[in-house]
Amino acid sequence: MLKQLRDLHAQALDELDKVDNSRELELWRVRHLGKKSTLTEILRSLATLPLEERPKIGALANEIKKTLESSLEEKKKLLQEALLSSPQKSARLDVTLPGRALPIGRLHPTTQILNEICDVFKNMGFQVIEGPDVEWDYYNFEALNIPEHHPAREMFATLWIDTDVGGKARLLRTHTSPMQIRMMERERPPIRVIVPGRAYRYEATDATHESMFYQVEGLAVDKGITLADLKGTLFDLCRCLFGEERKVRFRCDYFPFVEPGVEVAIGCSGCDGAGCRLCGYSGWIEILGAGMVHPDVLARVDIDPELYSGFAFGLGVERIPMLHYGIDDIRLFYSNDLRFLRQF
Ligand code: FA5
Numbered sequence: 001m002l003k004q005l006r007d008l009h010a011q012a013l014d015e016l017d018k019v020d021n022s023r024e025l026e027l028w029r030v031r032h033l034g035k036k037s038t039l040t041e042i043l044r045s046l047a048t049l050p051l052e053e054r055p056k057i058g059a060l061a062n063e064i065k066k067t068l069e070s071s072l073e074e075k076k077k078l079l080q081e082a083l084l085s086s087p088q089k090s091a092r093l094d095v096t097l098p099g100r101a102l103p104i105g106r107l108h109p110t111t112q113i114l115n116e117i118c119d120v121f122k123n124m125g126f127q128v129i130e131g132p133d134v135e136w137d138y139y140n141f142e143a144l145n146i147p148e149h150h151p152a153r154e155m156f157a158t159l160w161i162d163t164d165v166g167g168k169a170r171l172l173r174t175h176t177s178p179m180q181i182r183m184m185e186r187e188r189p190p191i192r193v194i195v196p197g198r199a200y201r202y203e204a205t206d207a208t209h210e211s212m213f214y215q216v217e218g219l220a221v222d223k224g225i226t227l228a229d230l231k232g233t234l235f236d237l238c239r240c241l242f243g244e245e246r247k248v249r250f251r252c253d254y255f256p257f258v259e260p261g262v263e264v265a266i267g268c269s270g271c272d273g274a275g276c277r278l279c280g281y282s283g284w285i286e287i288l289g290a291g292m293v294h295p296d297v298l299a300r301v302d303i304d305p306e307l308y309s310g311f312a313f314g315l316g317v318e319r320i321p322m323l324h325y326g327i328d329d330i331r332l333f334y335s336n337d338l339r340f341l342r343q344f
Helices: 002-018 022-033 038-048 054-085 087-092 109-123 151-155 178-186 227-242 295-300 319-325
Strands: 134-136 159-165 168-172 191-200 212-222 248-253 258-267 284-293 309-316
Touching (some): 022 054, 038 054, 178 191, 212 284, 227 248, 227 258, 227 284, 309 319
Antiparallel strands (some): 212 309, 258 284
16 A cells, blocks of 8 residues: 555656646646545545554555645646746736726717806806706796797697696796796896706707707896897807807897897808808808897796896707807717717
8 A cells, every 4th residue: 555655646746747737737636636536535545444554554645645735836836937937928918018998988069068158157157057857837838928829839849748737737848948937936136047958849850950959048137137238148158159250140039038039140150151951051050049038027926027127048059069060960969979979
């Protein structure tokens, strides 16, 4: 038995010498130190040996086991070192290589322009607030002088959520103007706020119309506010956004909640006013509706129209970068095409 153990030891070391990769090393471990190896079987059968042989054989078997285990660890280390220093393999494991670059995110073009618009108004002393996308009929229409069956409801193709909730109907706001009422209910003049947010319309989309788009509502109420203040504020905004050169057009328009009402359009950047698909061949792109807050609207929120007056406007946000960069289709903004979004 002692001779068998010594032979086994010599053979194992001899085989270990020839091992040159980790897979072979694992096979060697199973063969010589595994549960079914001869050495383990000898150790397990010690109890069946004659009493006088047991100590010698037991001591030798245990010593061989220890030396094989430490030889195994040494070999493992040697193989790892060889792997790191071999020119071919170390090329694959070059720890000095820089990490993989993470793609850098950026702000959506709408967010960028919203930030820019908010900055312009903050510099003029306006406060920035937000309001709910799901709105009551009262705020979206009734309080803005658009009662049920009023023909002006046709101007705002509405996405209704429910038509009768305890006598009140809910909808996705068709414009940011409901926030005029919420703001005037909450605060007393002087008021100067802008409200960036989404608006929704149930209408066919085309190059300049989306069913979900952003608006920025503006409202200023105080003693002695006139149409000249509205014009001055909006001219300033257009200059900040488009520069001194771009043509700005003011025209009369009708909105039931303002009197008088105006519409502001910008000379089309796609064709320089000559007419193209982007501007519907008119040379102009309408960017906002505005006007002097209607006295009935002021009275409804308990602001005396004899003492106070105000102006309001609602700006279409996507149309600004469209004019700025000559983007010829609003639908590109929300179709999630990274090739488009990465340009901004
Ligand atoms: C309104 O929404 C009024 N609430 C604006 C207003 C506010 C008037 C305060 C008076 C006082 P209008 O429907 O015209 O008005 O929309 C205003 C702007 O939103 C438009 O000039 C346009 O730039 C943008 N807009 C309107 N509909 C769409 C649409 N479907 N897709 C993209 N932009 C739109």
